[in-house]
Amino acid sequence: MRAVPFLSLARTFARSFLIQGSWNYRSMLGCGFAFAMMPSLRAIYRDDPHALRRALDRHLDHFNAHPYLSGVALGAAIRLEAEGADDEAIRRFKVAVRGPLGGLGDTLVWALWLPAASLVALVAFWLGAPGWLAAVSFLIVYNVVHVGLRAWGFRAGLAAGRGVGAKLAQADLAGLTGRLKPGAVVVLGALTGVLLTADGGLAGAGPGWMLAGVGAIGLGLGFGHRSWRPAAAVTVAVTLILGVWGMLT
Amino acid sequence: MSIVLYRVDERLIHGQVVVAWGHALRFDTLIVVDDDLAASEWERDLYRLAAGEARAAFLTVDDAVDALPAAASGEERVVVLTRGLAAMRALGEAGLLDGADINLGGQHHAADRREVLSYLHLTDGDLRDIERLTALGARVAARDVPDATRVPAAQLLGP
Numbered sequence: 001m002r003a004v005p006f007l008s009l010a011r012t013f014a015r016s017f018l019i020q021g022s023w024n025y026r027s028m029l030g031c032g033f034a035f036a037m038m039p040s041l042r043a044i045y046r047d048d049p050h051a052l053r054r055a056l057d058r059h060l061d062h063f064n065a066h067p068y069l070s071g072v073a074l075g076a077a078i079r080l081e082a083e084g085a086d087d088e089a090i091r092r093f094k095v096a097v098r099g100p101l102g103g104l105g106d107t108l109v110w111a112l113w114l115p116a117a118s119l120v121a122l123v124a125f126w127l128g129a130p131g132w133l134a135a136v137s138f139l140i141v142y143n144v145v146h147v148g149l150r151a152w153g154f155r156a157g158l159a160a161g162r163g164v165g166a167k168l169a170q171a172d173l174a175g176l177t178g179r180l181k182p183g184a185v186v187v188l189g190a191l192t193g194v195l196l197t198a199d200g201g202l203a204g205a206g207p208g209w210m211l212a213g214v215g216a217i218g219l220g221l222g223f224g225h226r227s228w229r230p231a232a233a234v235t236v237a238v239t240l241i242l243g244v245w246g247m248l249t
Numbered sequence: 250m251s252i253v254l255y256r257v258d259e260r261l262i263h264g265q266v267v268v269a270w271g272h273a274l275r276f277d278t279l280i281v282v283d284d285d286l287a288a289s290e291w292e293r294d295l296y297r298l299a300a301g302e303a304r305a306a307f308l309t310v311d312d313a314v315d316a317l318p319a320a321a322s323g324e325e326r327v328v329v330l331t332r333g334l335a336a337m338r339a340l341g342e343a344g345l346l347d348g349a350d351i352n353l354g355g356q357h358h359a360a361d362r363r364e365v366l367s368y369l370h371l372t373d374g375d376l377r378d379i380e381r382l383t384a385l386g387a388r389v390a391a392r393d394v395p396d397a398t399r400v401p402a403a404q405l406l407g408p
Contacts, residue, residue, distance in 0.1 A: 025367075026358050062357055092292070099263035100298035106264055107301075165294030174301060 002082045004043050011039035012074055013154050019070050027062045029070065034059040036070075040078045058087055064098045066105020071150050073097050075157025076164045083161065093162050100165070104173045109149070112177055116184040117142040119191050126194040196242050210243055252321045254328045255346065255387075257337050258354035261286075261330050262299040265354065265394055270328065271303065273395035277325040278304045282313040282336050303328075310336055314343040334371075334378035347386035353379075353405075354393050365405055368393045376406060 019032035037059045045052035065073055073094060080090050121138035125131060160167045217236060253274045258266065261281055270276070279300055286292050287309045297305045308316060313329075317340070320327045331337045333356070340346055355368050362370035369391050371379075379389050379402050389402040 096292045096295045099260050100295050103262075103264045103267060103299040103301070106268075162291050163294070165291055165298055168298050169294060174298070 001079075001084075002044055004040050004078060004082055008039045008043040009078070009158070012036050012078065013071065013151070015039065016071050016074055016150065016154065020067050027060065028064040029067075030060050030063050033063045033070070033074070036074055037077060037081075041081065044078075044081050054087070055081060058091055061091065061094070063094055065101035066109060068109055068146055068149050069101040069105040069153050071154030072101055072157040072164055072168070075154045075159075076161050077157075079158055079161035085162075089162075097164070100168065104168070108173055108177045109146075112180055112184055113145055114142070116180070116187060117145075119184070119187040123187065123191050123194055126191070126198040128198075192239070196239075196246055207247070210240075210247070214240070251323055251325060252317070252327045252329055252349075254352055255337065255340075255349055256328065256330050256352040256354045257332075257334055257356075258330060259332055259356050261332060262296045262305060264299075266328070266330065267299060267301045267303065269394040269396075271301065274328065275326060276303060276328045278306065278320075278327045279330060280313065280317070280320065280327055281305065281307045281330045282310055282340065283307065283332050284309045284336075287312070310339045313340060314345065317345050334375045334382075338378045338381055341382045341385040341387055344385075346382065349387050351382060351387045351389045353389065353391040366391055366400060369405075371405075379406060 015036040015038070019029055019036055021035070022031040023029060024031070034056055038056065041052055041055045041059075045055060059077070063073070076093065076097065077090060080093060085093075117138055120141070121134045124137065125134040129137075156167050156171070157164050253276055254270060256266065256270075260266075261283070262279055266279070281296065286296065286307045293305075293307050296307070317329065320329075329340075331340075334353075337346075337351060353369055356362065356370050356375070358364070358370050362372050362375075365371050382389050383402055389405075391400040391405060392398070
């Protein structure tokens with residue numbers, strides 16, 4: 001296997017932050033993936049411009065993944081290229097890896113970590129932390145996990161190559177999501193309580209804002225994506241009752 | 250009858266299937282019918298990651314022809330996935346799809362495919378497979394997620 005210099009790997013990792021930069025419906029992350037691969041491909045194919053061209057070509061293909069986990073695929077693709085895997089093997093790997101990386105990232109980051117970190121910052125704000133402090137601490141806490149996840153994924157991909165699936169299964173990201181979920185629900189409950197009771201919270205908002213809130217919910221139900229479920233109905237009803245009760249007492 | 254969905258989707262196990270259809274159908278098991286995957290452990294490891302809490306099984310077309318009748322009368326709620334129309338047609342030729350609903354969920358852009366719907370790009374061979382599946386008694390329709398509009402085969406094939 002041909003060693004890829006640390007600097008080239010570092011440049012690929014840095015470029016992976018821009019992987020969504022030319023997102024499009026046809027190839028999705030394809031252009032960004034090729035752009036991020038370029039420094040490492042240049043190192044692997046430094047004496048063979050034709051092979052470099054073919055490699056760049058295959059990485060321009062359709063690709064999709066969660067952006068934070070795209071490093072898993074980049075790392076593994078670099079390893080496959082450095083090991084001299086053939087075109088078909090590399091394409092098949094990328095086709096197989098995009099679904100899991102998308103699914104794991106969506107549930108772990110978009111559905112859990114982003115809302116949970118936002119909720120913690122909102123609770124801190126409503127409990128009286130200055131706005132700038134809540135915002136800055138959100139950015140730090142959120143991004144420590146974000147960048148850590150990217151770095152971990154890139155290293156895991158580089159180390160395991162095509163076998164990265166077994167490594168991801170071992171890390172049990174899906175299980176981690178399951179274990180973190182109850183914590184996020186607790187924070188959501190805390191936010192609701194704080195919103196209702198804090199100074200300047202819902203109870204002190206006045207009837208104008210209450211009506212605006214009800215109107216917004218109505219508009220969302222009428223024109224938005226269907227999400228009318230029993231849990232939503234209960235949440236809205238309880239919030240309204242507590243809000244009105246808060247105004248009257 | 251507990252095969253709750255037959256789906257053709259190039260991406261096989263992924264978010265739309267596991268989250269959107271999972272929420273609508275509450276399935277226990279995903280059976281992926283694909284000769285290549287049945288023979289490739291590292292690929293199965295990857296796809297299994299995307300299955301969430303559902304069990305994932307990977308069968309060749311031949312094995313699926315033997316196994317699906319038992320799945321259809323079993324207790325578990327099963328979703329059958331194929332990468333393309335050819336494997337689904339093979340199940341149809343084996344007489345498994347008479348009266349079944351076949352869901353077309355996603356075929357990406359490629360050189361020899363043309364856009365039928367934004368998420369569905371088909372070759373001429375695919376269109377013939379849809380006609381054949383219809384002749385074998387299957388009801389073929391496109392629908393990427395449960396909330397989307399169902400587009401029946403007659404509309405996909407055009408006038």
